[in-house]
Amino acid sequence: MNRGEIPIKFKESLKNNGALSNWDSSKPPCNGWHGIKCERGLVWGLKLENMGLSGVIDVETLAKLQELRTISFMHNNFDGSLPNFARLGALKSIYLSYNKFSGEISPGTFDGMFSLKKLHLANNAFSGRIPTTLATLPKLVELMLENNEFEGEIPQFHQDRLRELNVSNNELVGQIPQTLSHLNASSFSGNSDLCGAPLETCSTKKPLPVLTIVIVAILVAAALAALLAVIIILRRRRQKRSQQPSSTAASGQPKNTAAGSDLDRMERGQVAAVNGSLSPDMSKQGVRLTFLREGGERFDMPDLLKASAEVLGSGAFGSTYKAALNSGKVMVVKRFRQMNSVSREEFNEHMRRLGRLNHQNVLPILAFYYRKEEKLLVAEYVENVSLAVQLHGNKSRGLPSPDWPTRLNIVKGVAKGLQYLYNELPSLTAPHGHLKSSNVLLDASFKPLLADYGLVPVVNQEHAQQNMISYKSPEYKTNRRITKKTDVWSLGILILEILTGKFPSTLLHQGGDASAGDVDLATWVENVVRDDSGGVVFDKDMAGTSHAQGEMVKLLKLGLSFCQADVDRRPDIKEAVEKIDEIKEKDIDDDFYSSYTSETDMRSSRGLSDDFKTINII
Numbered sequence: 220m221n222r223g224e225i226p227i228k229f230k231e232s233l234k235n236n237g238a239l240s241n242w243d244s245s246k247p248p249c250n251g252w253h254g255i256k257c258e259r260g261l262v263w264g265l266k267l268e269n270m271g272l273s274g275v276i277d278v279e280t281l282a283k284l285q286e287l288r289t290i291s292f293m294h295n296n297f298d299g300s301l302p303n304f305a306r307l308g309a310l311k312s313i314y315l316s317y318n319k320f321s322g323e324i325s326p327g328t329f330d331g332m333f334s335l336k337k338l339h340l341a342n343n344a345f346s347g348r349i350p351t352t353l354a355t356l357p358k359l360v361e362l363m364l365e366n367n368e369f370e371g372e373i374p375q376f377h378q379d380r381l382r383e384l385n386v387s388n389n390e391l392v393g394q395i396p397q398t399l400s401h402l403n404a405s406s407f408s409g410n411s412d413l414c415g416a417p418l419e420t421c422s423t424k425k426p427l428p429v430l431t432i433v434i435v436a437i438l439v440a441a442a443l444a445a446l447l448a449v450i451i452i453l454r455r456r457r458q459k460r461s462q463q464p465s466s467t468a469a470s471g472q473p474k475n476t477a478a479g480s481d482l483d484r485m486e487r488g489q490v491a492a493v494n495g496s497l498s499p500d501m502s503k504q505g506v507r508l509t510f511l512r513e514g515g516e517r518f519d520m521p522d523l524l525k526a527s528a529e530v531l532g533s534g535a536f537g538s539t540y541k542a543a544l545n546s547g548k549v550m551v552v553k554r555f556r557q558m559n560s561v562s563r564e565e566f567n568e569h570m571r572r573l574g575r576l577n578h579q580n581v582l583p584i585l586a587f588y589y590r591k592e593e594k595l596l597v598a599e600y601v602e603n604v605s606l607a608v609q610l611h612g613n614k615s616r617g618l619p620s621p622d623w624p625t626r627l628n629i630v631k632g633v634a635k636g637l638q639y640l641y642n643e644l645p646s647l648t649a650p651h652g653h654l655k656s657s658n659v660l661l662d663a664s665f666k667p668l669l670a671d672y673g674l675v676p677v678v679n680q681e682h683a684q685q686n687m688i689s690y691k692s693p694e695y696k697t698n699r700r701i702t703k704k705t706d707v708w709s710l711g712i713l714i715l716e717i718l719t720g721k722f723p724s725t726l727l728h729q730g731g732d733a734s735a736g737d738v739d740l741a742t743w744v745e746n747v748v749r750d751d752s753g754g755v756v757f758d759k760d761m762a763g764t765s766h767a768q769g770e771m772v773k774l775l776k777l778g779l780s781f782c783q784a785d786v787d788r789r790p791d792i793k794e795a796v797e798k799i800d801e802i803k804e805k806d807i808d809d810d811f812y813s814s815y816t817s818e819t820d821m822r823s824s825r826g827l828s829d830d831f832k833t834i835n836i837i
């Protein structure tokens with residue numbers, strides 16, 4: 220098929236295509252065909268707006284236009300479900316607003332569209348959930364979904380690149396992800412059950428409409444009637460049993476089904492307990508926490524559920540909630556669903572091991588709860604949340620991000636915590652296993668505390684392979700194995716993230732194919748450093764860098780050396796910590812800086828060649 224025939228074939232599936240009457244196969248499409256955008260004789264865009272078009276958007280045929288980067292069919296009459304654009308993986312923008320598309324968007328529609336920057340689907344009649352894949356597209360900067368019927372929660376958009384988002388006038392519910400809290404409130408308006416910054420906080424109670432009150436009253440009455448019936452039946456049974464000569468005692472624990480349902484309610488961002496207190500049944504059935512440490516305040520799940528819970532975020536395992544106890548202590552409960560391949564005994568034993576850990580850079584696990592289908596881990600709330608929030612979230616909200624001395628202290632603390640895990644958990648190949656910036660929590664004085672460590676042995680294998688950071692390492696990608704140096708690789712990526720302020724692609728592709736995606740951060744750093752075009756390596760929002768550039772460069776080199784794909788050349792944890800400890804806050808010799816901005820020995824232990832000579836300081 221020649222290039223003129225492709226648009227003609229595409230036109231055939233369109234209805235009311237009179238506006239395209241000058242598409243004439245005897246001439247090349249770049250000779251003034253309506254709506255065809257060309258450069259050097261190649262079709263890069265289709266702009267078929269306001270033409271009354273309907274029918275089918277033939278994606279298969281468009282896929283043959285290899286240079287096609289942008290399509291706009293805005294203000295037409297296309298209806299039915301959205302075509303599967305995954306076939307057009309190179310597209311940078313898709314504009315389909317003001318049509319009549321409807322129905323749910325199938326989950327794979329945007330899979331692998333790693334170049335997609337702009338997606339406009341506003342003013343259609345889409346329903347169902349916003350596809351979570353959109354939250355993982357690394358280049359997406361504009362997403363317009365207003366005036367549709369989207370429902371459910373907004374996915375966790377991790378990237379702080381999303382410059383424009385509009386989800387107003389849909390039927391969305393729940394907490395707005397923290398990463399979007401910097402956006403304008405009007406982007407979220409017209410969704411009656413959305414809450415959290417930039418809208419009102421989630422615990423704010425709104426007056427209920429009369430109809431809702433009536434429905435709730437009916438439901439409560441029905442529930443009470445059902446409860447009464449159950450009580451009567453149970454009493455009768457008990458009476459019958461007591462009349463039998465020797466009744467056998469009921470064995471095992473009562474099944475706790477209540478925990479799931481109350482937590483599910485928490486997950487929807489609601490206050491878990493009805494009227495501020497749990498039903499006595501639930502407390503009796505005992506959603507009993509197992510405490511791992513001597514001393515300290517004792518409480519149970521009902522105590523936590525009594526408090527209004529706030530969803531802190533949802534990661535690969537489930538949601539994490541913040542809940543305040545009556546005493547004022549604030550706790551965090553993390554819910555894990557993919558841990559059902561180990562027995563209760565194995566799980567308890569492993570938790571006890573983790574519970575014994577005690578280091579100033581390791582977040583203590585205070586208690587846990589075991590149920591076959593899900594587990595809960597409880598820890599104290601940490602004041603400054605995570606390094607991820609401080610590096611990426613603050614920036615997008617215009618708040619200051621940590622300065623160089625703070626970042627260096629964080630790196631040192633993380634390295635010490637990691638070394639401690641290596642020492643205390645020698646049987647684990649990757650003692651942390653899931654080291655990333657959202658699992659580095661920061662206390663009031665910005666001291667780092669490692670979280671979500673030591674979990675690889677109890678997470679279902681398949682889930683671990685798809686979601687945990689260790690399994691994104693070069694050795695896992697190439698040899699399907701993790702090693703004793705895998706956590707050092709994660710530390711290297713973390714260091715580069717801390718110094719550059721860039722979000723690593725290993726985090727962007729959570730849940731996706733580990734081998735797919737953006738250029739990894741180490742390669743990006745190397746490319747910028749090699750490139751003489753003046754690209755900037757260090758985070759320009761990092762203050763306190765004067766007279767420190769030499770040390771910053773040293774740390775950057777270390778980070779790169781930890782990321783080496785060749786495991787044999789990568790330092791082990793001991794060497795890594797020693798090298799990090801040598802880095803000082805300021806250059807010993809002030810003149811050092813000037814020597815590093817020029818042609819200096821930047822050949823790093825990552826096996827970098829002679830062209831890795833200059834580095835672009837802020």
Ligand SMILES: Nc1ncnc2c1ncn2[C@@H]1O[C@H](COP(=O)(O)OP(=O)(O)OP(=O)(O)O)[C@@H](O)[C@H]1O
Nearest residue numbers: 531532533534535536539551599600601604605657
């Ligand atoms: N103890 C804590 N104190 C304060 N913030 C916390 C605490 N534990 C977790 N968080 C924060 O809550 C948010 C959600 O955490 P969660 O662990 O569910 O997701 P994640 O770290 O993004 O992903 P993953 O599930 O892969 O670990 C993150 O921003 C995390 O940093």
